[in-house]
Amino acid sequence: MKNKIQLITYIDRIGCKNINEFHDLINTDLKGLFGGVHILPFFYPYDGEDTGFDPINHKEIDSRLGTWEDINLLSKDIDIMADLIVNHISAKSYEFKNFIEKGKKSKYSDLFLTYDSVFPKGASKKELSIIYRPRPGNPFTRFNFKDGTKKKIWTTFTSNQIDINVNSKPGIRYLEKIIDIFHQSGIKIIRLDAVGYSIKKRKTNCFMINETYDFIEQLTEKAKKKSIKVLVEVHSHYKTQIKIAKKVDYIYDFALPVLVLDTIFNKNSENLKKWLQISPRNIFTVLDTHDGIGIMDVSSEEDMPGLIDDQKLDEIINKIHKNTNNQSIKATGDSAQNLDLYQINCTYFDALARDETAYLIARAIQFFIPGIPQIYYVGFLAGTNDMSLLKSTNVGRDINRHYYSKSEIKKCLKKPFIKNLIKLMKDRNSHKAFEGQFNLIPSSSNIFNVRWVNNNHVAELFINLDKLKMRVKFSK
Incomplete structure (x- = not known):
């Protein structure tokens, strides 16, 4: 993977009708800005109930x-990341419909995870209560089969997203086939979506249990044989992220978005510095994605302290709501159809009260710390909360999933503020210092100072948080 900034985007929300139009955009208006792109689900259908995450x-x-050939052609010009949706498949899929029609006689019967397969003798209320899921209630949906029987099926996220039995022979073949297609189509890296929920075992919370780590390791080895790297998507306590990082190619730095807000809001860089002293280096950094701003990634868990004190974290959350004039409240928690109750939904630009200086500082921090930076398409254009889309769909995450037109994009790219961001991006992509050694310079809490050194090549970021001013230096 190139050590350059990557774009995260939907094809149809960045002014493009199809993959070929997006290819043109990459080679024209966005030329030279990104070393890779994470194309959010483009499978059939890309506009399902969960924006493609219910294939x-x-x-x-x-x-x-478009076609797989279009993806292959795009991969010649830019590294492509695609989602491997590990945990589930649509209830409208041919495979599940066949299972509903034929029951155990279906060749796909073992592809799906039933209540009985994990709890053959039933489950106690206590066993069910400890199952972790990102929404209230039990993770089961009762389906009516053609023969008149009824059966509980695992549906961790929604009743339209049917959990796969990833350890069954059909489950193994299903995932291996997708990896094969990705390999043939030039995909360089896969993002394991919702993999933390993929293994279920009684008397556990069914989230990132020991067997899940084994499964991730096995899947990673299969991808490596096809020359495909693996990025694991898991929102969890920071110690879990550190543990996962030892077994895979890359993980996300989901702690970073809130740590940067903490640094800017409180004019104090101590929590961020502490994280940088222990954080994995095989990491993709983000401030925003197609999901919300993760809270659990920095919070405490049971008796384990988080990266930010819980009381201070509450203050940060309230500050976000205040900065967005409470728009984020309307899109978060049970205020809208949210799957993830542990995230705050709003654009990152709005979280910073649309302060252009603060936003550039936030991006500079992201670009200067270790890891491959990813920037979400809304964040790249410093988009604001789309309250109209939220109102029309009542889907909380849609507040940060604006549909841009080509003219909107061109207008955004002309803004002096965005031009400054682009210059910073180009420097991050091209300067040789970022291939060298990262140094966290000792400083007081109101200062954030980091430096990259690669022989005679030096890049340095110095931020005075009291004055909210930064100085960026690049050697020639």
Whole structure:
């Protein structure tokens, strides 16, 4: 993977109708800005109930967007990351419909995870209560089969997202086939979506248990044989992230978004500095994604302290709500159809009260710390909360999933503020210092100072948090 900034985007929300139009955008208006792109689900259908994360056919590109050949052609010009949706498949898929029609006689019967397969003798209320899921209630949906029987099926996220039995022979073949297609189509890296929920075992919380680590390791080895890197997507306590990082190619730095807000809001860099002293280096850094701003990634868990004191974290959350004029409240928790109750939904620019100076400082911190930076398309254009889209869909995350037109994009790219961001991005992508050694310079809490050194090549970031001013130096 190139050590350059990557774009996270949907094809249809960045002014493009299909993959070919996006390819043109990468080679024109966005030329030279990104070393890679994470294309959010483009499978059939890309506009399902969960914006493509509920595929009817994971092995097929939605024909409205293009073909696998189009993806292959794009991969010649830019590294592509694609989602491997590990945990589930759509209830509208051929495989699940066949299971509903034929029951145990279906060749896909073992592909899906039933209540009985984990709890053959039933489960106590206590066993069910400890199962972790990102929304209230039990993770089961009762389905009516054609023969008149009813059966509980695991549905960790929604009743339209049917959990896969990833350890069954059909489950193994299903995931291996997708990896094969990715390999043939030039995909360089896969993001393991919702993998933390993929292994279920009685008397556990069914989230990131020991067997899950084994499964991730096995899946990573299969991808490596196809020359595909693996990025694991898990929101969890920071110690869990450190543990996962030892077994895979890359993980996300989901702690960073809130740590940067903490640094800027409180004019204190101590929590961020402490994290940088222990954080994994095989990491993708983000401030924003298609999901919300993660809270559990920095909070405490049972008797384990978090990266930020819980009381201070509450203050940060309230500050975000205040900065967004409470728009984030309307999109977060049970205020809208949210799957993830541990995230705050709003744009990162709005979280910083649309303060251009603070926003550039936040991006500079992201670009200067270890890891491969990813920038979400809304964040790249410093987008604001889309309250109209939120109102029309009542889906909390849609507040940060604006549909840009080509003219909107061109207008944004002309803004002096965005031009400054682009200059910073180009320097991050091209300067040789970032291939060298990272140094966290000792400083007082109101200062954040880091330096990269690669022989005679030096890049340095110095931020005075009291004055909210930064100085960026690049050797020639």
